Amino acid sequence: MENRIHHARLRSKRPLANHTVEYLFSHDEPDLHFRPGQFLSLRVGTSASGHAERRSYSIASSPEQRGELLLVLRLVEDGVGSQFFAAMAPGDPISFTGPMGFFVNDLSHPGDVVYVATGTGIAPILPMLIETLSRPEPGRVELYWGLRHEDDLFWQDELQTLTAKHPRFKAHIYLSQPRGFWRERGRVVPPVLEALPSLNRPTFYLCGNGQMIAECKAALIARGVERKRQIRTEAFFD
Ligand SMILES: Cc1cc2nc3c(=O)[nH]c(=O)nc-3n(C[C@H](O)[C@H](O)[C@H](O)COP(=O)(O)OP(=O)(O)OC[C@H]3O[C@@H](n4cnc5c(N)ncnc54)[C@H](O)[C@@H]3O)c2cc1C
Structure with missing residues (x-):
């Protein structure tokens, strides 16, 4: 330190x-x-x-x-x-x-990389995404970002720029209480678990609300993801 x-x-x-x-x-x-x-x-x-x-x-x-x-x-x-x-x-x-802090990208990733954030938990994730996408790694890079409603959204241009530049990157933005039409509705953990069978040797980075992190981590471990080797976390609050 x-x-x-x-x-x-x-x-x-x-x-x-x-x-x-x-x-x-x-x-x-x-x-x-x-x-x-x-x-x-x-x-x-x-x-x-x-x-x-x-x-x-x-x-x-x-x-x-x-x-x-x-x-x-x-x-x-x-x-x-x-x-x-x-x-x-x-x-x-x-x-x-x-x-x-130790919530940093592994020096290399053996397969896909999945970032899961809630709210301002996206703050460290954006530079981590930029770093991972700048590497000559072949894996998919997925972002699952959970917010409450449309008024909470930000950095849409930054994410669109990354999506346009890197075909291996995809951002999924979930709103738990959208005010209007929003395709990806609900909380952020269920879609991460749904995607799990399609992922190749994934590394997970979870950041933001401590409850989301605890829930996501427990569910991943219950499905065979290795805690020490494949999951990194940063809880902003309990
Ligand atoms: C390693 C680490 C990194 C952090 N990075 C960030 C960051 O980049 N941006 C950021 O906004 N916060 C971040 N936080 C949280 C931050 O440290 C403070 O806890 C937060 O700003 C609230 O502090 P406060 O004194 O205003 O309110 P406090 O009285 O200390 O907190 C009041 C309550 O606010 C809620 N809360 C705290 N943080 C958030 C949040 N981010 N979103 C929604 N509710 C919250 C919690 O329920 C908390 O109990 C981080 C925390 C840690 C441990």
């Missing part, structure tokens, strides 16, 4: 969707290296007892975007971290430790 404190400044922020905001930071720390999938531990306040309040945020940009760090946050009501970010304006500083 990288314990040194780093600094960056907010360059811009833009709303992406319902309660979801993208924050772009600039830094000039040449030795700040990370792998797609890793996260930062940010100081977001001070507790009543005087201790630093920290929250973790996955890096949503790719390492090639030198001097930049992109974060994507779901702002939750009354959350300490959410209030800190909601109040941020361009030029404001952040301090953080990291990048850290």
Whole structure:
């Protein structure tokens, strides 16, 4: 784990969707290296007892975007971290430790790769997808992304660009409570399990809501997927 404190400044922020905001930071720390999938531990306040309040945020940009760090946050009501970010304006500083974490792509994949995300769990998955698709691996790459309804959608252009560029990539976006017509309706775990028999030596990366991760992982293991070799997880909350 990288314990040194780093600094960056907010360059811009833009709303992406319902309660979801993208924050772009600039830094000039040449030795700040990370792998797609890793996260930062940010100081977001001070507790009543005087201790630093920290929250973790996955890096949503790719390492090639030198001097930049992109974060994507779901702002939750009354959350300490959410209030800190909601109040941020361009030029404001952040301090953080990291990048850290082991939720990164395996160095190579023996077969298909399946990413399963809920909500802002897509944040580390997008740079991981870009990394995997840049490799000369032959397997299919599938994204299953679960959101509640149309107002929660974002990064549709980014995913369409990847789909157009890489024939081996397919994105499946599931809405659990669509307001209008939406073809892929419901929660995200059942279609992943349905796809399982058609997958060749898959590696799974699960990110977002802890309940989705626990459910998906247990169901995959019950169907013969090997926990240690084939499943990687990052739970944002329980
Ligand atoms: C390794 C790691 C990486 C993370 N990366 C991200 C990220 O890239 N983007 C991000 O938005 N969050 C991310 N989180 C969650 C983040 O650290 C905070 O928990 C979240 O921002 C809420 O903090 P808060 O202080 O505002 O609210 P808190 O009071 O700490 O949390 C309130 C409640 O909000 C809910 N909640 C927390 N996070 C989310 C979420 N993302 N979507 C929906 N509901 C949520 C939970 O029920 C939680 O109990 C990550 C967490 C971990 C452990």
